[in-house]
Amino acid sequence: MTQAIGFVADSYASDPNASRLLLASLFVPSRFDAHANEDIPWLTQKLRTILASDPEFVLEIYERTFARGIADRSTTSIGNSRILRMTSNRQQDFELSYYNLKEFFPKFLDAEPRLATKAYVKSLHGYVLRDHPPERVETITVTLPEGSQCRLLEDYSYIWASNPDDRHGENALEMTQHFSAWLQDAKTDEAISAVQVICAENEMGIVWARLLMVAKTRADIFGSILWPIATSYPFLWAERYTKGRYRFHCGCICGPA
Amino acid sequence: MQNGSPFEQRALAFEFSDAKDPAIAREYVLKRLFTAIGRDRLQTEESAKFLQP
Numbered sequence: 665m666t667q668a669i670g671f672v673a674d675s676y677a678s679d680p681n682a683s684r685l686l687l688a689s690l691f692v693p694s695r696f697d698a699h700a701n702e703d704i705p706w707l708t709q710k711l712r713t714i715l716a717s718d719p720e721f722v723l724e725i726y727e728r729t730f731a732r733g734i735a736d737r738s739t740t741s742i743g744n745s746r747i748l749r750m751t752s753n754r755q756q757d758f759e760l761s762y763y764n765l766k767e768f769f770p771k772f773l774d775a776e777p778r779l780a781t782k783a784y785v786k787s788l789h790g791y792v793l794r795d796h797p798p799e800r801v802e803t804i805t806v807t808l809p810e811g812s813q814c815r816l817l818e819d820y821s822y823i824w825a826s827n828p829d830d831r832h833g834e835n836a837l838e839m840t841q842h843f844s845a846w847l848q849d850a851k852t853d854e855a856i857s858a859v860q861v862i863c864a865e866n867e868m869g870i871v872w873a874r875l876l877m878v879a880k881t882r883a884d885i886f887g888s889i890l891w892p893i894a895t896s897y898p899f900l901w902a903e904r905y906t907k908g909r910y911r912f913h914c915g916c917i918c919g920p921a
Numbered sequence: 922m923q924n925g926s927p928f929e930q931r932a933l934a935f936e937f938s939d940a941k942d943p944a945i946a947r948e949y950v951l952k953r954l955f956t957a958i959g960r961d962r963l964q965t966e967e968s969a970k971f972l973q974p
Contacts, residue, residue, distance in 0.1 A: 809931075895928055897935045900950055 673710030708764035730790035
């Protein structure tokens with residue numbers, strides 16, 4: 665079956681609809697629960713090929729993979745050596761998928777910045793709810809002065825992701841570094857579009873915190889979008905635990921510091 | 922110093938009613954906020970008072 669995933673992905677362009685239907689079936693609960701540790705690492709090695717024909721499906725793969733995990737740690741074998749038989753477990757095998765997604769993320773951002781930003785938001789959402797579920801899953805809706813809305817879920821990431829530059833963190837956290845680095849240098853129109861996606865679709869505190877840290881250095885283009893959010897009561901009140909977000913206030917007012 | 926910053930007026934109006942002690946929370950958050958902005962850039966006397974030792 666795993667080889668068939670590769671064949672379908674490699675020939676994706678020949679019939680994108682049929683290919684997507686086949687590969688999406690890997691996420692059907694019955695299939696996923698029984699074989700995700702074999703299927704999804706293979707699928708996530710084929711993102712480059714799929715991206716060329718169906719970038720929306722790449723977004724879906726990010727969302728669906730990060731939303732799920734495998735708790736089962738039953739033993740699996742690596743290779744067929746009779747001399748040195750090595751073993752792994754189902755959970756560890758599946759987690760290779762997260763690594764593949766993280767590694768591919770910069771390429772996705774370069775090719776499809778808006779979709780990749782959506783994938784980033786969805787991935788972090790899945791990751792936080794799965795690995796760091798907040799005690800209170802209460803999303804605060806923030807109504808901004810001009811009438812638009814955004815959402816904030818305090819995820820306590822100032823505790824479990826206190827160092828934004830940690831190079832040995834979880835794959836999802838390394839994606840935040842990739843995204844921040846990309847946003848720092850992205851073309852103005854692509855950067856604004858990405859920020860608009862986050863404002864419309866994100867709720868996780870960690871995504872807001874990382875965004876506002878980058879925003880400080882590009883206050884000239886992000887200031888008008890993010891200033892009302894960063895200075896809203898829920899964001900100011902959430903700020904009581906952290907340092908990063910205030911730097912944005914200074915940046916907004918003074919220009920890049 | 923003028924009396925015209927909409928942002929400062931908005932921040933000063935926050936009540937922190939969901940804090941255990943709203944008065945302490947208000948003092949703490951607004952002091953950090955206005956300190957980060959800096960006295961020279963504040964536009965209201967009321968904001969500047971938060972920076973006084």
